[in-house]
Amino acid sequence: MTDTQAMDPNNAFAELGSIKLADVDLDAVLAKIAELAKRTIPGASEVSVTLVRGDDAHTAAFTGELALALDEWQYERGHGPCLDASAATETLSVPDMSNESRWPDWAKRAREAGASSSLSIGLPVQDKVTGALNIYGTEPDAFDEEAMILAQTFAGYAAVALANVHLYDTQATLARHMQAAMANRAVIEQAKGIIMGERRCTPDEAFAILAKLSQDTNRKLRDVASALVANASGTSAP
The missing domain is CATH 3.30.450.40 (GAF domain)
Known part of the structure; x- marks a missing residue:
């Protein structure tokens, strides 16, 4: 050296x-x-x-x-x-x-x-x-x-x-996962609210509808919820 x-x-x-x-x-x-x-x-x-x-x-x-x-x-x-x-x-x-x-x-x-x-x-x-x-x-x-x-x-x-x-x-990494989880939760709650308003159902029933749609279309629950919120607001899903 x-x-x-x-x-x-x-x-x-x-x-x-x-x-x-x-x-x-x-x-x-x-x-x-x-x-x-x-x-x-x-x-x-x-x-x-x-x-x-x-x-x-x-x-x-x-x-x-x-x-x-x-x-x-x-x-x-x-x-x-x-x-x-x-x-x-x-x-x-x-x-x-x-x-x-x-x-x-x-x-x-x-x-x-x-x-x-x-x-x-x-x-x-x-x-x-x-x-x-x-x-x-x-x-x-x-x-x-x-x-x-x-x-x-x-x-x-x-x-x-x-x-x-x-x-x-x-x-x-944990913080990023938590942020993503919070964002996912927020859009799912929005979608539940839309379904509850349209079908006059309970939160649990609205979630069951989302879950079944996710299963039937083989899409993630968050993606189904995001598409529903986007459709309701007249915007494109991310």
């Missing part, structure tokens, strides 16, 4: 903490995490973020093709430091690919591609989803104890950022 890439860790942590969740999505947060980790952690040549849900693992962000390839070779085999770190939510270090005995086939392939060492730090993202921050070095023993501690601290900040964006996304 060159000096021009180096970034003060405090500035990196401040950037992670200042992410405006309303302006970004999960992909943007993951890309920012990978970029800042590469610029911050001494010895880092390429960085990626793995996300795992059940048996499905994929690289959600990466700073270069080398990191992506190193991850995908692990997914193909079903094992490797990023997968094991994700599963155990722990830190796994490969100081020297040429001496690696836990994942020898992967290490040999990684060494041939230009990687000589790696760090993978498990990330608890959310229920049923785990992940790992993967840091690859082109030199053996690229990550000393200080770099490992910094990487673990960085991963902690990254996990908080990921948890926050997931929580925000969940709440925003």
Whole structure:
């Protein structure tokens, strides 16, 4: 890593903490995490973020093709430091690919591609989803104890950022669903009112009429209600 890439860790942590969740999505947060980790952690040549849900693992962000390839070779085999770190939510270090005995086939392939060492730090993202921050070095023993501690601290900040964006996304989705449900309810109530006025029936009877029409025409209840309201008002249904 060159000096021009180096970034003060405090500035990196401040950037992670200042992410405006309303302006970004999960992909943007993951890309920012990978970029800042590469610029911050001494010895880092390429960085990626793995996300795992059940048996499905994929690289959600990466700073270069080398990191992506190193991850995908692990997914193909079903094992490797990023997968094991994700599963155990722990830190796994490969100081020297040429001496690696836990994942020898992967290490040999990684060494041939230009990687000589790696760090993978498990990330608890959310229920049923785990992940790992993967840091690859082109030199053996690229990550000393200080770099490992910094990487673990960085991963902690990254996990908080990921948890926050997931929580925000969940709440925003819930809010959208609630708004849609309220809009659906409003148009159904309008349609019931029209039917009650025309047929001099009760609210329950009006709803039963709407439900039967929905079933007979194989259309959603909201669409049937919207069409009825539009017809009554002389406008086109949305």
